[in-house]
Structure formats: C-alpha cells, structure tokens
Amino acid sequence: MSDTVRGGIPKSETAKEYLTSIHEKFKESDKAEIGNLMNELMTKKYNGMGCVREHILELLDVGAKLNALDVPMSDAFLVHVALNSLPNEYSQLEHI
Structure with missing residues (x-):
C-alpha cells in the first residue's frame, strides 16, 4: 500500500478496526465513482464522430x-x- 493511501487511513489498535476504516474509505470512493458515472451517463452526447453503435x-x-x-x-x-x-437526425429510432 502506498504511503499516500496509508496516510489517509486513521491509525487503529486492531486489524479489524483498520480494515473497517479501509472499507469506509472505499465507500466514499464508490460514491464519487457513482456520481462521475451518473454524470457521464446523463451528459454524454453523440457528436457524429465514429459510429452510433x-x-x-x-x-x-x-x-x-x-x-x-x-x-x-x-x-x-x-x-x-x-x-x-443522439441528434435529431436519428429521431426515427424512437419509433421502432
């Protein structure tokens, strides 16, 4: 484990407390990841480059x-x- 990650985990008396702290840290990380993915899902638009598929x-x-x-x-x-x-030129897909 890198010193940066280790420094973000509070000191603990037992291994169980330490692992609980790590688990809580990753929960926060999951929340951030969920937020980023939700933002990507809701804002991503097809720009005409590449294929629609x-x-x-x-x-x-x-x-x-x-x-x-x-x-x-x-x-x-x-x-x-x-x-x-998708842009309006693909609106016919909505009626399939």
Missing part, C-alpha cells in the same frame, strides 16, 4: 458499471438515455 455500447458500459456499484439501471431507462443522447 460504439456510442451506444459506451453508454451501456456505463450502465453496467453503475449496476456493479449497486445502482440499478433498467434496460428501458438505458434505451431512453441512449435515444436522448
């Missing part, structure tokens, strides 16, 4: 990461977000 797969990957962090994302919600991230 790749863009949608990136959004689905963000959804999978959120699911892994116990933030459930339904398929219907992810489809809605993906469609809204």
Whole structure:
C-alpha cells in the first residue's frame, strides 16, 4: 500500500478496526465513482464522430458499471438515455 493511501487511513489498535476504516474509505470512493458515472451517463452526447453503435455500447458500459456499484439501471431507462443522447437526425429510432 502506498504511503499516500496509508496516510489517509486513521491509525487503529486492531486489524479489524483498520480494515473497517479501509472499507469506509472505499465507500466514499464508490460514491464519487457513482456520481462521475451518473454524470457521464446523463451528459454524454453523440457528436457524429465514429459510429452510433460504439456510442451506444459506451453508454451501456456505463450502465453496467453503475449496476456493479449497486445502482440499478433498467434496460428501458438505458434505451431512453441512449435515444436522448443522439441528434435529431436519428429521431426515427424512437419509433421502432
């Protein structure tokens, strides 16, 4: 463990207390990660560069990461977000 990480964990008398402190630190890290992923999911827009398929797969990957962090994302919600991230020229996809 690096000195930087070790310095962020309070000193403990027992190994159990130390591991609990580490666990709490990672909970804070998970909250930050969830916030970053939610922001990415809701603000990511297709810019016309690359293929639409790749863009949608990136959004689905963000959804999978959120699911892994116990933030459930339904398929219907992810489809809605993906469609809204596309420009108007892809509006015909909403009617399929």
